[in-house]
Amino acid sequence: MAYNLESSFQQASDLIHDFTCSPCKDDGLNNEAHFFCDECKKYYCNNCVQLHNKLFRTHSVLGRQDVSKWVGYAGLSPIEKCDKHGDKKLELLCEDHDELCCPICVSLTHRMCQSIKHIPDLSKGLKTQIDFKKLPADVDTITTRLQGITKKRTHNKQSLKDSGKKILAEIKSLRKKVIEKFDDIEKKTKDILENQLHEADDFLQDDIDKCTKLTDKLKTYLNTIQSQQDDNISYIAYKKCKDKMSDAESLLQELSTKPDTSLTFQADPRFEQCLSGLNALGKIITFPSKDMLNKFDISHVFKIKARSQYIVKMPSDKKMCGINGICKLPGGEILITDYNNTNLKLLNSQYQVTATCDLPAKPNHLCHIAGYEAAVTLDDKSVHYITVAGSTLTVSRKMTFPHDCIGISHHNGNLYVGSWTAIYQYTMSGQLVKKIYEDNSASGTVNAFTVSRDGTKIYIPASSHNKLITIDTSGNILSTLLDPDINWPYSVCVSDRGHTFVCSNCSKTVTQVDKDGKHKLATVAIWKGGLRNPSSIWFDNPTSNLIVGGCQNELSVFALE
Template sequence: MASNLSSSVYQTSDLIHDFACSPCKDDGLNNEAQFFCDQCRKYYCNNCVAHHNKLFRTHSVLGKQAVSKWVGYAGLSPIEICDKHGDKKLDMLCEDHDELGCYVCVSLTHRMCQSIKHIPDIAGKVKSTTEFKQFPSNVRLTSSKLQSLSDKTLQNKQSLKDAGKKILAEIKSLRKELNNTFDELETKTNTILQNQLHDADEFLQEDIDKCTQLHEKLRTFLEAIQSQQDDTSYIAYRKCKDKMREAESLIQELSVKPDTILTFHSDPRIEQFLYGLKTLGGTLAFPCKHSWKYIPTSHVFNVKNRSKSIVKMQSDVHECFIGGICELPGGEILITDMKNYKVKLLNSQYQVTATCDFPVNPNYICHIAGNEAAVTLGYEGVHFITFTGSTLTVTRKLSFQHLCLGISHHNGNLYVGSLTAIYHYTMSGQFIGKIYEDKSSFYTISRFTVSRDGTTIFIPTSECKKLATIDTSGNILSTLQDPDIDWPISVCVSDSGHVFVCSQSSSKVTQIDKEGKHSLATLAIQADGLKNPDVIWFTRQTHRLIVGGEVNELSVFELE
């Protein structure tokens, strides 16, 4: 037992009971309780319960068979009750383990610990410390953050329900379109059927008409042959012989002619396609409890695998120049190909599946919500594109009085960068204010990234060879200059707050701390295939870094 264990620990018995008799305990005795009184909220041994029952005949006493109902009725507040021994009071502190406990915990778990303190002996001293006095405000601040997160999650739940209703409407709309398509196919098939029936009917009617005509001719000639006039009979005989040859020829032809039949063979591709389907489409909820894994912000990544993916298309006139990357909720990747005036959609294998052409070169791109993204086009403003089905479509445009280069979005706030400033707008294009400006050089703000929580903005200032971190009011929080970060050109941030910088002159990818103050690790260099990289992106679902530039391929780094 610890040398400085308080003398207040019970000295009467070494036996440890789950529940000790309350009256005996008050007398300094250690007897096991066999009963519990709900009204008195006390425990009684066999001897004491007899006295209790004489005094309180109407009280309901619970025996050991109802021991589960005893727990927590120790005459203590919930805060004072020992989590491990429900009827014991927390009155000890093990400083070795920084752990609260009761005297039973000390006897069983902390017998060999060196520093055991009696809580009444230290409680008064702690209350006078600065930390204790400031603690309530810290708790209130944390509680406020928890409430904000709870409210945000509640809003997320509601938006999820709204998204579910919208998707259900899309499914019904798709089903209606499919029904319309099948109705059209049925109508066309019926038209073909009716035409074939008509043609077959005419074809058979011709044979019937031939038979009928010959039958009538032969009947007429037969009647004439049987007449009493020799000349008429002879002429009829000769003509009838000709018709007989014609009839025999027709009989021979029609006797071997097969019956006309009509059959229907369904297009096997329809059944094969439909049978191969399990659903009308895919739905994805991300993140969810099966796919979301929190990675501490302090975690420093390593590169597990490297690969390349070609994004140049046969229809591309020029070599690719990938200047912007963002990700849709389904895991699809959008990239801007500045030289070919296109935004390209990539699937999970980083293959181009759709494109959207623009009149001028698209600069940078950011995800807005759902399958919508925003693209900057210099003096042409910002164009919003939507991925629907298998196509990319421009849905609306915003015009501004300044050059549009960098762009980022968070929670309905649109941030657009020019050469030296960052402007804040609503999603409808209403100007809120200029939040940051740096005129130390001609070209200080190429692009920037808002953190996932929307509190900070990372600005790679290429010409000044530094990374600036500001808040959304424009206050500079930190500035980072590092030999590895030479001409920083692009920054991306993970959901958990990990920050990655892509540097053009040094051809390196660097992980930095979330405050933007220190370099943590170099993840990729020129030897890994990087050559003047221009843009970087961290994929939310696969935890990969995608790096693009003035090349026809993307460099993909799988992290761990």
């Protein structure tokens, strides 16, 4: 069986066979196999099998009538096998979906896709490419981070057990000193411990119950949709299911960054001196406390605790810096665009410039893609992918578009690129998916926008109209926010928890808005606090630092609480 394929792939190989003759394939030919040798573990066409049979008369050769047995002897490594279609070989790449495919995948799922490429064509010269050469280092970095988290969580589990043992040991030690009064006080202390454990358990169980309830609801609605014959009931179940999916996304965002709960024991140093006045052996502390958890709540309003400034102008820079884009990398490094000096700058975790990269045109906004890769928009209607390796910045690839490239954001394999008046969705290879939004009522209705962490919303600083506009990924306007402190909004950033911040150039402010973009929660920073024409902003989740740049030689870092 063979499958005809479209476009450029036809030029490389007109037919894709279930099984290709092994000797022919070695000679660069593409002939369908009709035989399989169990001992050679190779496939043969009608011509090649004749030579094989002369050379190896005792070998067991299976014909097409035994093709079901071929699969078991296909000789494919596990990495070559298609996960969706048994032991079919992965031979193709759908560039539209950036997905590896076997011929059946193409026939059933990707027949309408525009760009299907043959893997042998794509693999030519692979080992000389920069991405391939740096892959071991990238994998090592990721695995090291994963192992670090695993080690941390494992240690946390053990530390909880150790803490429990330590508390009991301390309680027993104190009991020996005050045996007469110990029974009564020990009981009271254990009651407190039990209550704290119960409260902490309830706190965790509440999260579990929320997740379980949503899971049950979604399954119920889905079962109704799949089994119901009445279209009206199916539609109602469909709408309710969509609503619950939205609730689930919000809950996932809320719960994903909550820290682990732990218990410790602090003995009261006055115990022996004032035993008669005590009701417990000591104080049991739960971490994090409820007060600390408030900081992680989506409705928490931040305040400035401290402010620092860091010089980012280099001796080679001929002009005052114009920082239009900021993003942080997994290792703590920070990338910034310098529009005025036409370069990118790499900063370490102490905000010191460690490397620069000159660009062919003035850079605007940038976004983190994955690992140590970022994408930056340039004034020449292009997007450059930047790879960071140590203290080296490299342009790994670039794409040119038929429109201006100002704002940029990435989510789940989709690249969102904005001109001054529109937002477009592209694949990572630069194929247009759709135009999401457009407003031609002024020359600057779309600036440095960002996509929410759950991928459901896009926050747009509509500079010309002094508005923050929130849309969904279909382009529907969800909310519009007008406020005196939002004057020529330039850039937006969102924390992992969904806290949203807008920096405005003319009002010289940073404002915090609610996750729906409907209300201003607070004006976090103002001109008197050190802001001068801010045009870029980044919220650093681990430190709760707000990093702000603009037309100045310093980067302002606000420690929030």
